[in-house]
Amino acid sequence: xxxxxxxxxxxxxxxxxxxxxxxxxxxxxxxxxxxxxxxxxxxxxxxxxxxxxxxxxxxxxxxxxxxxxxxxxxxxxxxxxxxxxxxxxxxxxxxxxxxxxxxxxxxxxxxxxxxxxxxxxxxxxxxxxxxxxxxxxxxxxxxxxxxxxxxxxxxxxxxxxxxxxxxxxxxxxxxxxxxxxxxxxxxxxxxxxxxxxxxxxxxxxxxxxxxxxxxxxxxxxxxxxxxxxxxxxxxxxxxxxxxxxxxxxxxxxxxxxxxxxxxxxxxxxxxxxxxxxxxxxxxxxxxxxxxxxxxxxxxxxxxxxxx
Numbered sequence: 015x016x017x018x019x020x021x022x023x024x025x026x027x028x029x030x031x032x033x034x035x036x037x038x039x040x041x042x043x044x045x046x047x048x049x050x051x052x053x054x055x056x057x058x059x060x061x062x063x064x065x066x067x068x069x070x071x072x073x074x075x076x077x078x079x080x081x082x083x084x085x086x087x088x089x090x091x092x093x094x095x096x097x098x099x100x101x102x103x104x105x106x107x108x109x110x111x112x113x114x115x116x117x118x119x120x121x122x123x124x125x126x127x128x129x130x131x132x133x134x135x136x137x138x139x140x141x142x143x144x145x146x147x148x149x150x151x152x153x154x155x156x157x158x159x160x161x162x163x164x165x166x167x168x169x170x171x172x173x174x175x176x177x178x179x180x181x182x183x184x185x186x187x188x189x190x191x192x193x194x195x196x197x198x199x200x201x202x203x204x205x206x207x208x209x210x211x212x213x214x215x216x217x218x219x220x221x222x223x224x225x226x227x228x229x230x231x232x233x234x235x236x237x238x239x240x241x242x243x244x245x246x247x248x249x250x251x252x253x254x255x256x257x258x259x260x261x262x263x264x265x266x267x268x269x270x271x272x273x274x275x276x277x278x279x280x281x282x283x284x285x286x287x288x289x290x291x292x293x294x295x296x297x298x299x300x301x302x303x304x305x306x307x308x309x310x311x312x313x314x315x316x317x318x319x320x321x
Contacts, residue, residue, distance in 0.1 A: 057216020205233025
C-alpha cells in the first residue's frame with residue numbers, strides 16, 4: 015500500500031498529497047513544497063502550476079466536475095482531452111481538444127490541491143472545479159477552491175485577457191521594451207507600476223520589494239524619471255527572480271555569495287529576502303521603511319534605495 019505524504023506551507027496556494035518522491039520525480043520532476051511569503055500567488059506560482067498540471071494531465075481524457083456546483087461550465091469539457099496548460103502572468107489557461115479554453119485566476123484566496131491514489135478521494139471543502147485523470151501512478155485529481163475566476167470560454171476570451179496584460183518575464187515571447195515604454199510614459203511611482211499587470215504581468219508584492227531593492231530604486235520614483243537602461247536591468251532582475259522561484263518552488267531573493275551562505279545550507283524563510291517584511295535591511299542593517307502603494311504595503315531601505 016502506498017505511503018502517502020502531505021506537504022503544506024503557511025497560507026499556501028498549492029497543496030499536495032503525493033506518493034513517494036521517486037515516483038514524483040519520474041512523472042513530475044519539479045513537484046515539491048511550494049512556499050509563498052505573501053500568501054498571495056505571484057507569477058512563478060502560476061507557471062509552476064501550469065508545468066505540473068500539464069505534466070500530470072495533458073494528453074489524457076479528463077473528467078471535469080464541480081463538487082460545489084458553482085462551476086457551471088464543467089459539462090462543456092467533461093470527458094475531453096486536455097491538450098496543454100498555459101500560464102501568463104497570474105492567469106492559467108487550460109486548452110481543450112474541443113477548442114474551448116478554461117481560465118483560472120486564483121486571486122487572493124484561490125488554491126489548488128493535487129492528490130494521487132488508486133481512487134478519487136472525497137472533495138475537501140468547497141471545491142469549485144475538479145479535474146481527474148488516470149496516470150501511471152494512479153488517479154490524479156486537481157481540486158480548485160476559492161478562485162476569483164473559473165470559466166470555460168471560446169478562444170477570443172483568452173485573447174481579450176492577454177490584450178490587457180503587460181509582458182510576462184517568464185514567457186519566451188515576452189518583449190521587455192513594452193514594459194519599458196509604458197513605465198517611461200508614466201509619472202506614477204515605479205513601485206505602483208510594477209504591481210500594475212498591464213505594465214508587467216506576474217509581479218506581486220514580494221518580488222516588487224525585492225527587485226526594487228536589488229536595483230536600488232525608491233518605490234516612489236516616477237517611472238518617467240527611470241532611464242531605459244535602469245528599467246532593462248529591473249526587467250532582468252525580475253526575470254531572474256521569477257525563474258528561480260519556478261525552479262525552487264519558493265521565493266528566495268538573497269545572494270548566497272553576498273551573505274556568505276553555503277550552497278548546501280537551507281535558507282530559512284525569515285532570511286530569504288533583503289527588505290520584504292524585515293525589520294532591518296539585510297544588507298546595511300538600517301530599519302526598513304513601509305509605505306502603502308496600490309493598497310499593499312511596500313517595503314524598502316532608505317539607505318540602499320534613496321529617493
